[in-house]
Amino acid sequence: MGNRTFLSVTNANAKSIEYEHIAFETNNFLAPIWFCLVGREQFQRYGERLMEAWSKIQPHMDEPDVETFPEWESFSDAFEWQIPWLEAVEQMRLSLPRTLARYPMLAAPVQEWLNTLSTHVRLYPEPVIHLELSQYFSFTGDPALYLKDIEEYVSLCQSPHPSQAKVWQGAAESGYKLGGEHLPWREHKAVQAEQVLETKAAQSDPPTSVKRPSKLLQEFYIWLLAILLAALFLIVYFKTSSFWLAALAFLVPLSVPVLWHILFERPGKTSSHRPKSDALLERNNSLSINVFGMEHFDGNSLIGADGLQTGSAEDPSIPALIPWPQITQAQGISSHEIVLTISADHPPIPVAPIHLRLNGQLSAKDAASAINAIALAYKMAASAHDQ
Incomplete structure (x- = not known):
């Protein structure tokens, strides 16, 4: 048991919140990443509504039957915090670059959090975010202190500061501390159908594949050929007593598969199963290589509100700013x-992959995760506007 908080998603016309609507759940703490969905105006309206309801019930708090008063019902209703998805995703689109630019170690769990959130949001034509935090109020029993705690979490995303580093670092150590327990929406029938399709795909070979002998069978053919050639050598030698004729009888059959390989097998053909990183390196050898660094609080971060600032003024083939909606994926190699x-939909940015080398202390893994998380937030915002 404990004081639980919930982030749920419903449609705008939903009359109640059921358990299947819950996307994330915490026990005895607030999940900081939830508040990247909350703007200051949204928080101010929520706080004013709650304080107004508190002013009406406070004179009756000592009454034994206070929970039967209509003012108590209004106070309970004031805890209901609903944020239209279009408003929430716009705030998230602005907040995440500010946060991940300074705390890129949060990127991987943030991306996982976004993926879970999207499984709920995409179910509805007019999604609404519900924050249920009333049980957290029980820690203080004072709405002013309760709202002060929430305001600190809103500030974490709105205006990150070095003094908040310990909060984010603690959250980064556990995805649960960052976003709560993830409860992705998975319809049973859809999951079963997907598993069946994956099983069939795994059991069937691609129509264009060519059947090749197994390694064990190839080794058997080699030993069989060696035995036959040795037998042929011995037979000719004992029949003719000529070592050279026996050697010729051995070499002529052996030369047939060798010549076949030389004439009909394409030399230099590489395997299609090379490591992905090697393929990416080879593919990008012809592209410009840009050198840049990502700074934290010690300097300006190249993760900006509008896009990735590559700082490539000396290289005209790479734009100085790549807008977030134009980035399909980032991968550390x-x-x-x-x-x-x-994305091929956004000229004149080159469609070919852009190969970048980091010269700062930030690892490629963290940088790629941060870029992917922000790009995903922009895709979710674009999808919300298209509905």
Whole structure:
């Protein structure tokens, strides 16, 4: 048991919140990343409504039957915090770059949190975010202190400061501390159908694949050929007593598969199963390589509100600013190298992947995760506007 808080998603016309609407749940703490969905005006309206309801019930708090008063019902209703998804996702789009620019170690759990949130949001034509925090109020019993705690979490996303580093670092150590327990929406029938399709795909070979002998069978053919050639050598040698004729009888059959390999097998053909990082490195050898760094509070971060600031003024083939909606994916290919895949729908940014090398202390893994999380937030915002 404990004082639980919930982030739920329903449609705008929903009359009640059921358990299946819950996307995230915490026990005895507030999840800081939830408040990237909350703007200051949204928080101010919520606080004013709650304080107004408190002013009406406070004179009756000592009454034994206070919970039967209509003012108590109004006070309970004031805890209901609903944020239209379009408003929430716009705030998230602005908040995440500010946060991840300074705390890139949060990027991987934030991306997982966004993926879970999207499984709920995409179910509804007019999604609404519900924050149920009333049980957290029980820690203080004072709405002013309760709202002060929430305001601190809103500030974490709105205006990150070095003094908040311990909060984010503690949250980064556990995805649960960052966003709560994840409860993705998974319809049973849809999951079963997906598993069936995956099983069938795994059991069937691609129509264009070519059947090749197994390694064990290939080894059997080699030993069989060796035995036959040795037998042929011995037979000719004992029949003719000529070592050279026996050697010729051995070499002529052996030369047939060798010549076949030389004439009909394409030399230099590489395997299609090379490591993905090697393929990306080879593919990007012809592209410009940009060198840049991502700073934290010690300097200006290249993760901006509008896009990734590459700082490539000396290289006209790479734009100085790549807007977030144009980034399809970022992938780390070494400890300090990443590759950006650019959407083909946004010229004149080059469609070919852009190969970037980090010269700062930030690892490529954290940089790629931060870029992917922000790009995902922008995709979710674009999808919300298209509905």
